[in-house]
Amino acid sequence: MKIAVVMGGYSDESVISLRSGQLILNHLNKDIHEVYEVHILNEGWYVKMGDQKSPINRADFSFENNGNTINFDVAINTIHGTPGEDGHLQSYWELIDLPYTGCGFYQSALTFSKRDTLSVLGKFDIPKANSVYVTKGQEIDGEKIAKTLGFPFFVKPNQSGSSLGVSMVKELSELDKALAFAFAEDKDILIESQLKGVEISVGVMKLNGNTRVLGITEIVSGNDFFDYEAKYLGKSEEITPARLSSEVSELVEQSAAKIYEALGMQGFSRIDFIVMNDIPHFIEINTNPGLSPQSIFPQQAAYANLNFSNLLENEIKLALERKPIWKK
Template sequence: MITVGIVMGGYSDESLVSLKSGEYFYSQIDKTKYKVFKIHILKDGWNVIEEEQAYPINKGDFTFQLNEKKINFDVLLNTIHGYPGENGLMQAYWELLNIPYSGCSFYTSALTFNKRDTLSVLKKFNVSVAKSVYVNKGDQIDIDSIINEVGLPCFVKPNQSGSSLGVSKVKKKEDFMQALDFAFKEDKAVLIESFLEGKEVQVGVFKYKGEVVVVNTTEIISKNEFFDYEAKYLGASEEITPARISEKEDTYIKEAAAHIYKSLDMIGFSRLDFIIVNEIPYFLEINTTPGCSPASIFPQQVKQAGLNFSDLLDNEISLALQRFEKK
């Protein structure tokens, strides 16, 4: 029987969401096919959680001892949100240990976690994006020049963070520096983007049986200024699946999502965020380990499409094993 580790947690403020995603994976995976263990990667330690007992992971080879027996993992399902499981660090580590893992490669993970670099790459593939300016901590900040470039309102966001942590919508010049300081608490680099007036739509995409599948669209109606942490996880939003968009908009956004997924050489689950302006989908960001708690958007999209999440996890395991067999 294949031994599967479901890896969850992380070192960022998204860890609690990740733990819920991992528990959902555990509830959905077919335990008649696999021997399954829950793995918590947290700041205070790496442990396998088995019957409420914690068994330390040996970081030298990513194994653990259970009843005096060494347990090796045949494949890992990664559902860490944020650092260090969404930015390529864990993936590179598993690659060195030759342990198959789900989702995209360490390089694609690192690229897509960096908002600036992702936008730079996708511009070469003719993807529509907002105007943006990039600044580093310690730079001389010319507020007038930045506002002249992106306009007001604008979004100030950390270059590398998830769940909208550190993000602000700035309407007045006087609020700009406060928003910048807020973003710098999350990352030393900040992206400032123009505000796009339109409909926010999120799209689930994954590779299934050799094909790129665009699973569904979800319209986001936030009760706050934008789809922030509270709106995402604390109920301050309405999520409508499928999105209330025209047939033409539906075609455009699904084509754009598939194009971006392929252009970034993606594999595994993903959720792509767009703003539709005058029927044109403008790309915001891609999540390569999307939230998968029962309340999260990606599982809702899968369910709405009539797909079985257990089958998708089987597919992720197969993809991971096949990729490493080719090496």
């Protein structure tokens, strides 16, 4: 098959996505697939072959190579942020009938909004932080927020990943700076109370028809929280398996599987929790988790003794089996 490994994106996460794409390129079986490196960036859409960049025809996601038109059989989506993690590319691929990995366009759009994800999961009795939602331009009463949530609290862009735009506010004087930092990423903001406990991240996927929890990783940040610097610049310690009791670990696995299924997920995902008083509290779900050498999901696959090349074949199989919504 002709496989497009799609990486990049339009957000600040594009650098991380390009690293994730390289890991996938390294693990795909070149004996049975023709593998192409596809970049979707602000500068354009193209297939990268050495120093050559061949433009993608957006009418059908094909490209020209030595006078021949190359059409892909499946796209492996590893874009973090827009347009690959918010449903835009998934909708486009559905319309042109190109199979793609990961969750569908609705799940992508839903989970890219922290507010909407929390709203849906609220119907499933999933423990979570207390929160306030604000939009750019509206009057923000800092004292009321502090009274509602207590100090410290977190200010987060509603639609952003890799902890971009996230701040911890320890006193009211820090709020304006945190709001400006978050509004630089998104016009909508989620402000959440701090959950004091053990931060963990849980890899989940569909494997052989079942929801499979790969492992639980404990995150010990060298900073105040697991921010961009801690995630990608070595300012954290990641411990797999997490140092939790067997009872709490089982509860975490059950909660992760419940969330994955409640949201109708497919493909690789990573679900973040804070374990407070032995209860896992949901933070967020990443539907295109990082796959760079520093990323947690590949570490958990190795811990579970799962061959990453086989996991990619599983993803391709699921992509080919899923019918576009307009064909159902």
